[in-house]
Amino acid sequence: MAETTMAAGAAPGGEDLKRRLARAERRKKLQAGALIMPLLALMIAFYFVPIALMLYRSVDNSQMREVMPRTARAIAQWDGKDLPDEKVYRAVALDLKEAREKHVIAKVARRLNFDKAGFASLISRTGRKLARVDLEKCTSCKEKLISIDKRWGEKPWWTVLQRGLKDYTLIYLLSALDLRYDDENHIVRVPEEEAIYLSIIARTIHISAAVTFLCLLLGFPIAYFLATAKPAVRNVFMIVLLLVFWTSLLVRTLSWIVTLQDSGVVNSFLLWAGIVDKPLPLVFNRFGVYVAMTHVLLPFMVLPLYSVMRVIPKSYVRAAHSLGATPWKAFWSVYVPQTLPGIGAGALMVFIQALGYYITPALVGGPRDQMISYFVAFFVNERVNWSMASALGLVLLILTASMYLLFGRKVNIANMKMG
Amino acid sequence: MALPPHATIGQRVWHYGFRVLAGLLFVFLIFPLATIVPLAFNSGELLHYPLQGVSLKWFHEFFTSEEWWRAMKNSAIVGFFSTILATVLGTLAALGINRADFPGKQLLLALLISPMMIPLVITALSLYLFYALFDLNDTYIGLIIAHAILGVPFVLITVSATLQSFDPNLIRAGASLGASPAKVFLDIIMPNIAPGIASGAMFAFATSLDEVVVVLFVAGPDHRTLPRQMFAGIREQLSPTILAAAVVLIVVAAVFMAFLEMLNRRNARLAQPMEPKG
Incomplete structure (x- = not known):
């Protein structure tokens, strides 16, 4: 100890102090780690792992290999030029027969049919016929299968089968972008009448952008009013805003349905005033979606705008006036630029939230107003196609994350607290 | 923003015009809620004006029907336990994040806050698929963990904010005076x-009380929460009982708001030196 102190020379005990400081610093870090760990563990186990698994599910194809293990092995070596050889045909016959006995053949049929229409009937028909065939005695499975269904003699079906037995598949992701494989394994656009998802993605972005614009249009004057009103007036209006903000999303959506329905207050008024002679369709269409979503998301625009406007010194605008700017010019080139951080934060918050909206459009929109989230739920609940749901989930996640990565840096997310 | 006596006509028009515009915008905000509250007291079954009479029977229906009662009970159970979980873990983590600087701190914070930004349907689908592996769908525990994760970001943000205005010298002072x-x-x-x-x-409790997407995915019929029950009601058949439920939730919102306002005032007093002057 004495030696090191001597070596440190100038400051006796300096080394010791340094070491003690380092130890204290290390202890602090360990404490910090121990405090964060429980939450981090929970989030990893119940949030990040599930999301990773969901994303994996959109390309995972292992189920097919489990049901048709022999075919998967045999067909991997097929060069794709001529029809596969007897070995592959035999593997298919054995796998399908077994799959039928185990009652899992429908899985294969459905999965392959997703890639190429008609495959479901080919598989189930083959399985049915094979049930009566003793494959031990069968000399040529190739002839047998082709006699059951001549499609087994056509190459495109084999291309699909080979593709369908790889470890991973892109068909769901491609499908989510209106793409598919053709018979030569090239990626092509689906025919126009089958294309749906790109227009759904475009619709999701369109509705979100429109709602963000509407929120800015309505939110700016509200925030400006709050920032400039007398404290007593401001308190009253702030209470209104916060009450609406704290009210359940479902309650607000419900109240717009009641308000905008054919016999609702708005239509009753229009009829009474003689402005229209039959009720306007105000809900269960795009108009209803815009109104309800704007109403629900408006506080997320107003609150960040207000917190920025509150601290803008009035003297700047006054200075502009005194230097001869017109009121409009002073407002537009002096006041508005100072609110840009608030506009950015509010717009990003509204837009990102709108992208993922499901409940409100599902309740106040029509069939042509549904966004990506709706179709994720649709594939889980109606189609029981988890892979397709996951693929659409991945698309939605990429949309949201790219918005955040593009603009999130400029807007500190932790400051976007509500209220 | 009072109008000076020498204001021009243009300034006057703008002054009053803007106030009318702001008033209309606030009417837009409160209008739908104001519309449904009286309808919940309608004595008839119709969901539009004029009221056929005033009665509390839909509230009676709401508080006595087995379905709604079970939904309220489920919301209370899930909300209570998920709030406890989110608050304890979130507060500890906020203290930890505040305690030391380490590489990747910003990234960690962004990850812990991400449930607030990632679309609910993604959370819901991921948990549904994940829970399917462990038989956690249709259970309270699955729902409670899901809602706790959704509530954590709010706890992190609010506790971190108070910690920032907290003077760490107080800790040193306490320690130097011999406190353990x-x-x-x-x-x-x-x-x-x-x-x-x-x-x-x-915030965590309100999030749980308002959340319906995750519930739609991971909860079975026995674990329907209040908003889930309302969702089913709106989808199938709009009834005045749903309006009564809505009014109850508006009252809950008002209570939350009042409570939070109280806390904010206290916070503001504590944090006064940090408040920007403007």
């Missing part, structure tokens, strides 16, 4: 960050 770390935590840190913890807990 536990005593320092209970007597010095806790009272100072309590408002932040409380408002974080309020």
Whole structure:
């Protein structure tokens, strides 16, 4: 100890102090780690792992290999030029027969049919016929299968089968972008009448952008009013805003349905005033979606705008006036630029939230107003196609994350607290 | 923003015109809620004006029907336990993040806050697929964990905010005067960050009480919460009982708001030196 102190020379005990400081610093870090760990563990186990698994599910194809293990092995070596050889045909016959006995053949049929229409009937028909065939005695499975269904003699079906037995598949992701494989394994656009998802993605972005614009249009004057009103007036209006903000999303959506329905207050008024002679369709269409979503998301625009406007010194605008700017010019080139951080934060918050909206459009929109989230739920609940749901989930996640990565840096997310 | 006596006509028009515009915008905000409240007291079954009479029967229906009662019970159970979980873990993590600087701190914070930004349907689908592996769908515990994760970001944000205005010298002062770390935590840190913890807990509870997408995916018929029950009602058949439920939830919102406002005032007093002057 004495030696090191001597070596440190100038400051006796300096080394010791340094070491003690380092130890204290290390202890602090360990404490910090121990405090964060429980939450981090929970989030990893119940949030990040599930999301990773969901994303994996959109390309995972292992189920097919489990049901048709022999075919998967045999067909991997097929060069794709001529029809596969007897070995592959035999593997298919054995796998399908077994799959039928185990009652899992429908899985294969459905999965392959997703890639190429008609495959479901080919598989189930083959399985049915094979049930009566003793494959031990069968000399040529190739002839047998082709006699059951001549499609087994056509190459495109084999291309699909080979593709369908790889470890991973892109068909769901491609499908989510209106793409598919053709018979030569090239990626092509689906025919126009089958294309749906790109227009759904475009619709999701369109509705979100429109709602963000509407929120800015309505939110700016509200925030400006709050920032400039007398404290007593401001308190009253702030209470209104916060009450609406704290009210359940479902309650607000419900109240717009009641308000905008054919016999609702708005239509009753229009009829009474003689402005229209039959009720306007105000809900269960795009108009209803815009109104309800704007109403629900408006506080997320107003609150960040207000917190920025509150601290803008009035003297700047006054200075502009005194230097001869017109009121409009002073407002537009002096006041508005100072609110840009608030506009950015509010717009990003509204837009990102709108992208993922499901409940409100599902309740106040029509069939042509549904966004990506709706179709994720649709594939889980109606189609029981988890892979397709996951693929659409991945698309939605990429949309949201790219918005955040593009603009999130400029807007500190932790400051976007509500209220 | 009072109008000066020498204001021009243009300024006057703008002054009053803007106030009318702002008033209309606030009418837009409150209008739908104001519309449904009286309808919940309608004595008839119709969901539009004029009222056929005034009665409390839909509230009676709401509080006595088995379905709605079970939904309320489920919401209370899930909300209570998920709030506890989110608040305890979130507060500890906020203290940890505040305690030391380490590489990747910003990234960690962004990850912990991400449930607030990632679309609910993604959370819901992921948990549904994940829970399917462990038979956690249709269970309270699955729902509670899901809602806790959704509530954590709010606790992190509110507690971190109070910690930022908390003077760490107070901890040193306490320690130098001989207080044990536990005593320092209970007597010095806790009272100072309590408002932040409380408002974080309020947000977490409100999130759970309002959440329906995750419930739609992972909860079975026995675990329907209040908003899930309302969702089913709106989808199938709009009834005045749903309006009664809505009014109850509006009252709950008002209570939350009042409580949070109280906490904010306390916070503001504590944090006064940090408040920007403008």
